[in-house]
Amino acid sequence: MTNDEMEVQSFDSVWDAIEDTPEEAANMRLRSELLTAVEQEIRSWGLTQGKSAERLGVTQPRLNDLLRGKIAKFSLDALVDLSARAGLAVKLGIEKAA
Numbered sequence: 001m002t003n004d005e006m007e008v009q010s011f012d013s014v015w016d017a018i019e020d021t022p023e024e025a026a027n028m029r030l031r032s033e034l035l036t037a038v039e040q041e042i043r044s045w046g047l048t049q050g051k052s053a054e055r056l057g058v059t060q061p062r063l064n065d066l067l068r069g070k071i072a073k074f075s076l077d078a079l080v081d082l083s084a085r086a087g088l089a090v091k092l093g094i095e096k097a098a
Contacts, residue, residue, distance in 0.1 A: 027076060034079035034090070035071055041086045042067065056085045 042052050042063070053063040065073045066082070074082075083090045 028071070031071055031074060031076055031079055034076070034083055035066065035069065035074060037088055038079065038082050038086050039067055039069070041088055056082060058082070 042056075045052060045055070047055070049060050049063055049067070053060045056063065080090055
């Protein structure tokens with residue numbers, strides 16, 4: 001296939017482009033949003049990783065994984081728990097798919 005013959009695709013989210021199913025993409029979108037929110041909150045504390053990990057009740061290597069964006073190491077449940085420990089309120093919005 002030449003460049004002129006390549007099909008151009010458009011996606012609402014990067015997760016829609018790289019995940020195999022809409023369900024996996026939805027899960028990754030939520031995980032990504034939570035991970036980003038928790039990471040930003042932690043950085044706003046201005047604490048060392050050790051102190052931040054202690055505050056969240058996790059090990060420093062676990063916190064380092066979060067701060068480095070290693071999303072594959074965190075389930076949706078784990079990120080909801082970390083959000084609550086970080087003092088963030090998680091709200092779920094549901095709407096009918098297009």
